[in-house]
Amino acid sequence: MAMTHDFAALITSLDLPAKVRLLTGASAFSLAPEPTIGLGEMRFSDGPTGVRGLKFVGGRVVSLFPNATLLASAWDEASAYEVGKLLAEEAMAQQIHVVLGPTINLHRTPLGGRLFEAYSEDPLLTGKLAAAYVRGMQDSGIAACLKHLVANESETDRNTVNSVVDEATLRELYLLPFEIAVSDGGAWSIMGAYNDVNGQAATEQQHVNNEIVKGEWGYPGLIMSDWFATKTAAAAANGGLDLVMPGPDGPWGDALVAAVEAGEVKEAVIDDHLGRLLLLASRVGALGEQRAWPSSLPSPSSVVRREQLTRLAAAGMTVLKNDGGTLPLERSQSVALIGRHAVETIDMGGGSAQVNPPYQVSVLEGLRALLGDKVSVTDGVDVRTRPVPARNGFLTAPSNGQPGIDVTIYDADGNELETRYCSLAKTMIGMDDDFTAPAASARFSGVVAATGPVELGVMGVGSWSTSFDGAFELRVSGGGIGEEVLTPPARTFVVESPGSLLFEATVAFEDMGLYGLVGNMASRETVDVIDDAVRAAAAADVAVVVVGLTEEQETESVDKTTLGLPGAQDALIEAVAGAARRTVVVVNAATPVLMPWLSRVDAVLWAGLPGQEGGHAVAAALLGDIEPAGRLVTSFPAADGASPAWSVTPVDGELRYDEGTFIGYRGYHAGRAPSPAFWLGHGLGYATWEYSDVRLVLGDAPSVTATVKNTGTRPSREVVQVYLRPVEPDEPVRLVGWESVTVAPGESARVTVHTDRRLWRKWNTQAASWDRLADGGEFLVARGLGDIRATVS
Incomplete structure (x- = not known):
């Protein structure tokens, strides 16, 4: 350097x-x-979906953004730039210099537990959106950090796994988003991953770090x-x-x-x-004269943040199916809203992406705000197997009556070190505290307001005693780094609550960890829950069933084992679809799920993890107040195992990327897996489109022009995608460019898509250099590869 x-x-x-x-x-x-030397303190914060600050849990209240796949589904660099600007504001409000994001690993296999933090299965889409996000953040003097370098696409054994990737695949696929975000975005920092790459730790990667990134790229x-x-x-x-x-x-x-x-x-x-x-x-203004931090920035619960976060979330939501114009809903319709995710909407994933938001709006709250008493609500089947800290005010703190718990922390002699109120019913102890002596134990207390059978419990590593369940030990079960923080053990029990029940528990611990109290209504029999849903659906004009995943499946440190919806959610949808006049399914998940009921429902809206305004955004999308004009950023397999890359489980410590560059849509198109349920780029919006007069404009990186006509009845946004099908049989189809346009009903627009020259090259392993793809091949102009509108040679 x-x-x-x-x-x-x-x-x-x-x-x-x-x-x-x-x-x-x-x-x-x-x-x-x-x-x-005039060097001031520099402060870092996790930041994929909000700038959490210096505390892992229980820090200051901050804005919770929609997750990365939902934001990326807008296929909009201007939107990504805006997200970077807003996250910079969130950082400046806390005097944070470096935000640890964006995550630009690829969606290699849909089982990856951390995909919700990453943009896409495609390197160009990921790289261009990341570069825009980086520019938005760094234009305000806040550093972005690209992560995780490199071949870090799954979580199983993530601290020890050796990712085995050939050189061409590494450069053409997994390094490309980093290269684009460095060259086009000018990212100021990069984070090395936990895993090994081809036998060498990512933190010791002479080849990647020194030869490629700092050498060839001149980083x-x-x-x-x-x-x-x-x-x-x-x-x-x-x-x-x-x-x-x-x-x-x-x-x-x-x-x-x-x-x-x-x-x-x-x-x-x-x-x-x-x-x-x-x-x-x-x-970042930490050397020499220290930067002045702005004093007036929007608060997390401000009107301006509500508008921004609602709009960003709704715009990325994706209409996967819409028979008979079922969506958008009409305001005159009565709606039976059904499902656990309707009343406890999942707005963020697990692990280091979690923040402490001012609130999280449920779909129930969002729809009721727009439709009032036209909405009935029926809780759904259970969706979790692992207990979680009490949500939605189920426990209140004795000290102030607010949602959450009180925690008092003691040293080994029983002296009080601190008493804290925890609005999230959980707290980190020992990681980022500054006590006068080492913490040794803690007392937790919360009040249950509900009446009837309730499930209570505790979570965290240590020796526990509770006011209802005696004494017991909780220990981590695996060997992964951070398990006591990311997936702490828990124990629950059911008691009868008369209302205003005080729940207390104490724990003696040996090291840092995440601790909290569990609290929710006890589970009901599945058959009774489904019976209630069927009756509600039959009585309404339309049934809206909200289903999805939770932070059990979409989290740092743990991969999925199936794409199936957890619990009896599929059975719930089937039963409702059999009883309702029309059935809309809202999928509250960041990544692909299986849809065995797809042919029996009228419409499907993919809603991602929509952030603190999630319920408002879903409601706006369902009613068409904001068009859900998203396009999928990853292909949805039709069945478990039916994707070009599937397993996330290392064999003898190695995870072999044997599919090479044929991941996602590239592999499906080459016949390396059965056709997907939905292709990358699929999304219907609220209009229909005609394509005409498609032409090729030659050059070093050719352009494609096309006329698109909105043949629907509403203004709509179209995303014109261009893919290259090379002449070489060993080279996969690849996205080479896209452009979006918003068109009034009955109107047309001329669109030019500029292709990216970095997709015209292939790595020559023998010569250790880049070659250009052979001349020829075909351009596919498409709304996803499942809906090709024109082919030009």
Whole structure:
């Protein structure tokens, strides 16, 4: 890296231990200042769907955005730029310098538990949207961080798995989104992944980090580790890693100083790492004169945020099926709203993407706000197998009567260290606290207002005693890093509540972890629940069944085992469809689900994980107040196992990417799996379209022009997609460009789609260089590959 004279002088003024100290975090989410060179503290925050701040759980109230796949479904770079700008505002409100996002790993297999954080199965779509998001964020002086470099598409054994990927696949597919976000977006930082790549840890990747990213791409920015991912001193420092997170402990420190003194690492390598850190600091206003933070920014519950988050969520929602103009709903219709997800809408995924929002609007609240008493509601079947902290005010804190719990934390001698109110009925202990002594135990309390049989319980690693269930131990079951935080163990029991029931529990613990109280109504028999739903459906003009996944399936650290809806949700839909005049299914999930009932329902709206305004956004989409003009960002398989790449389970520690570049729609098109239920790019919106006069304009990267006519009755947004089918039989079809246009009913528009020249190349492994695809091939102009409108050679 070519450092400016100023950086070189600052670096030279520090001794080796001082330099190395700056290359490991000072805390869980901050970097140490160095006043002698004018370096201030830098503060990081997780940020895929909201800028959480410095605390993993229970931090300040922040805006909860729609999840990445839902935002990406707009296929709109301007929208992605706006999201980056808004997240920068959320960061500035908390004096955060670096937001840890976007996640730009690909949807290799639909089983990936963390797909909800990532944009798409396509590298061009992912890269272009990520670049726009990065520009939006960094135009406000807040650094984005591309993650996770690289081949990190699943969660099973994520800390030890060796992803085996051939060089052509690595460069043409998995590195391409990073390359685009670096070249087109100018991202200031990148995060190295947990996994190994071809036998070498991502944090030690001489080939990827040094030769490709910093070498071939000329990347001047910083590469940091994922949290706790770095295992070595010399190997990681020499392998291109610039910063170890979190701190203050880690594998560098004295060990890295010793490695330099022993000649295992050149001091020039340390200087390069520090130069990149200082460049980042100068970009975010933490070097020299410290940046001034704006004092007036929209609050998470402000009117402006409500409009932005509702519009962004609804615009990405995707109409998968709409027979007979069932959607949009008419305001005169009576609606039977059915399903657990209708009353407890899932607005965010699990793991490090979680934030503390001001509220989460359910679909019930959203529809009732627009239709009032025309909406009846029937709770659905159970959708979870694992207990979760109490939601929606089921438990209230004795201290203030607000939704949540009270927690008092003690040291080993029983002295009180802190009492805190936790609105989420859960809290992190030991990770980001600053107590006067080590925490050893805690007391939890909450009040149950409900009457009747209720399920109560506790979650977290330790020795528990409760006011209803005696004493017991809870321990983690697996060996994954962070299990006590990401998937803590729980135990529940059913008691009869007379109303205003005090629930107390104490725990003695040994280390950090996530702790909380479980609380909800006890489960009812499935047959009784479905009977209630059938009666409600038969009595209404239209039944809207809201089904989906939860953070059990869509979470960091755990992959899915099936695409089937959990519990008896399929049976619920079948029964309702048999009784209702018309049936609309809303899928509250970020990733593909199986739809064995598809032929028996009238309409399907895919709603993603829609953020804090989720219910308002679903209601606006169902009623057509905002057109759900989304297009799928990943193909939906027709059955479990029926995708070009499926397994996420390593064999002998290895996960082999043997499908090469034929993932998702590329593999389906090549016949490597049965046709999908829905292709990438599919989405009906609320209009119909005619395509005409499709022409090819030649050049280094050709363009395609077409006239599109809105043959529907409403203004609508069309996304014109162009795919290239190369002449080489071993090269997959690939998306090469897209363009959107909004057209009034009966009107036409001329659209030009510029293709991206980076999709015209293939990696020559023998020559270790790029070749251009052979001339010829065909352009497919399409609304997804299941609806090709024109072919031009």
